[in-house]
Amino acid sequence: MSLKLYADFLSQPCRAVGLLLEKEAVPYDMVTVSLIKGENKTNEEFGRVAPLKQVPAIDDKGFTLFESAAILKYLVRAYNLPSHWYPEDVQKRARVDQYLVWQQGNIRNGLFFKKCAAPVFGLPVDQAEVDKLEGGLKAGMQFFQDYFLAGDGPFVCGSEISIADLQAMCQISQFWIAGLKAEAFFPKIEAWMKACQNFLGKSFEKVYKTVYDLAEEGKMKGASDFKWK
Structure with missing residues (x-):
């Protein structure tokens, strides 16, 4: 029985796990749980x-596990993936862990769903809530x-990509x-995203x-009018 990914x-956290599995060619069976159809509840x-x-x-x-950060760390260790994903160096590993904790409520503050993805789910956009979240x-x-x-390199831990980069890139x-x-x-973010995509x-x-399919269909949009000034 092979690894199953639900x-x-x-979903951003799902993409982060999927990217690690695909990049490292870890065999797995994908069990699609459609969020639009509410299959996560049924x-x-x-x-x-x-x-x-x-x-x-x-x-x-x-062995079952949920929470993307826990899954990413588990996969690196359980499948002996290259250590740059979750570094052995104690300071680099601490930086990865720091980002994974910090992202909640900062980079991952709910704005994307409330502004850009809500129409995909047939939900109204609460502009007052969006205005509050944009500044954050x-x-x-x-x-x-x-x-x-x-740092000196293009990634969170310097010259090598890590699971922190996967999580951050999938969100941003x-x-x-x-x-x-x-x-x-954000010119450094722009360059960092290109480095991540080139590596992957x-x-x-x-x-x-x-x-990308949803974006091309015009179903995922709304970020062009963010107030950045």
Whole structure:
């Protein structure tokens, strides 16, 4: 029995896990749990693996795990993946862990769903809530650029990509796909995203297909009018 990934690549944390598996050619069976259809709430098999009914989750030969950060760390160690993903160096590992904790409520503050993805789910956009969150996202992205990308290399831990970069890229890049024009504000983020995509290559194209398809259909948009000034 191979590794099972319960996911919907419309979800940022799911894409991060999918990118790691694809890039490192880890064999896995994808069990799509459609968020648009609400299958995370109705799929009984998924509910047994993820009692909180949140994607992603994995079943690795009977061992079940949810929460993307925990899954990413587990996969690196369980499948002996290259150590740059979750460095052995204690300070680099601490930096990765720091980002994974910091992102919640900063880079990952709910704005993308409330502004850009809500129409995909047939939900109204609460403009008052969006206005509150926009300032927080800009501050978070500025801090990410000034602090987490302040090292010598193009990635969070310097010259080598890590699971922190996967999580961050999957969160930030979706705003660009939805029409955000912020290169003038965040040039280092722009360069970092290109470095991540170049490293991931075809893995990026495969995992991101769902998001790009929705964007091309005009169903995922709204980031072009963010107030960045």
